[in-house]
Amino acid sequence: MQYIPLIPLSDLPENTHKSVKQGDKTIALFHYEGIISALDHACIHKGGDLGEGFIQILDAEERYVACPWHGWQYNLKTGKAPNGYKDRQALYDVIVQDGMICVSEKPVKDAFRAEHGSDPLADLRSLNYQTTATSLNVLGISTTNMNRDLPRPSTSETALQNALDIAASKFGAQTKIIKLRELNFRHCEGYYSRHEKACTWPCSISEMDENDGMNEIYRSMVLWADAVILATPIRWGNASSLYYKMAERLNTVQNQITINDKVLIKNKAVSLIITGGQDNVQGVAGQLNSFFADLGFTFPPFNYLGWSRGWIAEDMENNYTRFFKNRYVKRSVVDLVTNTVKLVQQIKQMDASQLQTPKPKISEAGSLSE
Template sequence: MAETEWIDLGPVETLRTQPLQQLMARRTRIALTYKDGQFSAISGVCNHVGGPLGDGDLDGDYVVCPWHYWKFHCRTGLGEPGYEGDAVPVHDVEIRDDHVYVNLTPRTRRTRIRHAPHPLARTPQREDGPIRVAGISTTAMTASYPRYSTSDALLEIAIDHAKETLACETQLIRLNDLAFRACEGFYSKSARACTWPCSITQMDPMDQLDRVYEAFVHWADVILVATPIRWGAASSLYYNSSCQLL
């Protein structure tokens, strides 16, 4: 390979202070690792949606993408066991005069496993039939000790009216009955990190929020959301009302 393809990343003393870091070598993003006294470099671009691998974590020998936790071996670029077909390019590294050099021409190619699309990713298609109304209850309560909820009661009245009086198809989903992981804020890392379908639902087959997505995107014509005024603390409406009494 041509000598001009080698780029000086910086002094060894500086670069070995971090086990994993994202670096730019000209226009090439590099995930540089320092483990067991050895530097290694793989592409800094994740196979999934392009997350910055060097900004993630090092889990043993695997670089973990900070966006959706895909893993690639820090020396071979191969995906974690069972997903070796998903691989990122590997770049050769050399130490010269106490500096770390990386070859911009990768030693291996990027390869991708063809993943079947998630069922939610299908194109929405409305079948013929009556208007469909989905009711979503966001009320949280202890299942063993249920309490009366005015917002839930109003939602049930609305759903019953839609079904009995307006002849609509209806369904009622209570978030309190579902098992799901809370949003992990991938959007705060990058707009591109927030995907459809939700990456959490794609990664976790036990995530039950898919029922809400199915209702919102593929089923309902009308969505009714019932939410309490307060979420464990006085709401702004409650606070502003109390201020008027002072």
């Protein structure tokens, strides 16, 4: 067997690990419990650098490196994933010769990526759009938060339900409402901050947990909806915190443009219902609209319905009644839906296959040496 010298042994003290580049190979070297081992550095999941991974020592046989991107684990001695998984990272033989760590020219065990049964995210992975040339699927997303055991009237959510009812009765739309508070979903865990390619589609968290509630949003918003109507209360001058939790998890959609030059949201419209006892309707609309613009949504004219009663309107017990007695609200819900549906009917005729994206792309970021 041919061996390639990599680095002096003194450059890899006990209890350390790192990746070393040699020609076109990069090898992750590990020195733990008196043993030096070598794995291909690029994780078989999405390419995270195992030389920057976390070491987990359970006992003499069970020593793993966990990938720094999403935590896949590989045994340092065998390259194998933990029990129950058949995946394996490429493993190299190691010798120390004349004080140099040398690794076999070729892996002694090749990498192996196992099929993990049927893929529960196959529809998202292959973007099985459910929209058609004539569909009119209107998705309502309610972001208000309240104790599920103590429900109370919500201005934003009731107006949203009215809007969906109008979309169905007046325009024959298929409608669906998602209440974010009923979805159990994790916060975005910010894998992008480690490496841009660590933010994946479907979301890394969805890949870890097929039951994560955001999968319902991904399916409904990306694959099913022609139009989205999002309703939020105003909290401290901003949208609901649940909205922001969802928005952060939609990084996975926007990052596809940045990383892969791939637009997932095309020919879709968004409108907003923003209600608060106090003010900042325009501020919230501006923030939400800039977010949805970044995903690729189109806006109908006057795409938000706002309601607030001003700084000193602290009589919240009257808010709900005033909201629904108000002629402006009754009319503007109808107007909002009408404008949204009319826009959808137009943009569905547009050819978006060559859609331009004046957004930053990773290929334009430049390199450190420039």
